[in-house]
Amino acid sequence: MSWFTKTFSSTMGRKIIMSITGLFLCSFLVVHLIGNLQLFYDDGGAAFNLYSYFMANNIVIRIMEIVLLLGFLFHIYDAIVLTRKNKAARPIEYAEVRPQENSTWSSRNMGLLGTVILVFLIIHLWNFFVPARFGGLEGVVIEGAEYENLYVRVVESFQIWWYVLIYVLAMVALAYHLIHGFQSGFQTLGLDHKKYTPFIQMFGYAFSVIVCLGFAIIPLYFFFLY
Template identity: 70%
Template sequence: MSWFTKTFTSTIGRKVLVAVTGLFLCSFLVVHLVGNLQLFQESGDAFNIYSHFMATNPIIRTMEIVLVLGFGFHIYEALVLTRRNQSVRKVAYAYNRPQDNSNWSSRNMGLLGTVILVFLIVHLYNFFWRARFGEPNMIPIEGTEYDDLYSVVVQSFHLWWYVLIYVLGQIALGYHLYHGFQSAFQTLGLNHKKYTPAIQKFGALFSIVVPAGFAAMPLYFFIKDVVL
């Protein structure tokens, strides 16, 4: 077994991979949120143009592969670490109370990750799969035909059960980010008495603002078009 394999199959190596891929996915969340804010422009033209750019730009298409690999490594390594932690806790529970020195999100990262994964599967099928392999209606914008993905998204946000899944997914994401963001910096050894408090505050803010931004979209369209 090579040093590379030994390093990245060890507990520490796997934690580093989870930390690096997690921070990478955090950057994706910011980009994804900013792009999806185009939904709030009523005509839908801005979102359809943005979606067309994301689906056809060769650089973006290449980054999709990197993104898929990032998700894959993050999920797999996190599952392996969760199973290892569970086996250790069976012994630890007999000697101490882990809830005394940890928060709820840190003890339930596996559960939170599972909820997020279920949401992600539903989300990808409903939007990515239908956009890439379905046949959405076409709409003319300034003389050019675009897939009307705005209507696909808005119609999905009119379904109460999908809005519920979406919001629950964002709540789970918020708790996941609350622990994961700070933990990633700690795992990478980026701890300093001067900067760690700022990282913790930024992580807490990030774990609220980003999920709240995503959750606001389905809630906005459901309340505006269905409830009112």
């Protein structure tokens, strides 16, 4: 297994892991957004609470949560290692640097964007995931059965202006992070060609904006219309 360890501990190997985990996390965003859209049903939160119950009690979903957590940890760890390696490789800056001429703002600030997203993720999990998985939510009766009322937690949380602000700013950071990361991931995996790279760029931009806008609309909807 020494070849495996050497390959994936190298700079290129870590970039491949970053790309694979990043694209995997993109698929999670789509599934998570589709689930969160249940919040817009005008049924007092019944659809969202049933969805939340299914996610919390389905064995396949619980296993995927572990895979997802490992994906996050690998992605974050490799990002830190690669950043340190890049700084160590060039400890002294060039006398004259114009990074804006050959790189985008998001590519130069992936560390900052990732940090903002990580801080938001910790707050978000503590506010929603922990109560949903380990108790602390009030109950609600749906079709004769009692479920935890995560919907009320969502509504109450999105009445707090600073939480809504953090959520929206995090989605802006995530959009910039994805815009660069989506194309970079395909390029690292060797899926880079003049024929389809423009489509990947366009699709990645559209994906990043639409998904993050979809998430950002949810807190704004509850804050201004509830």
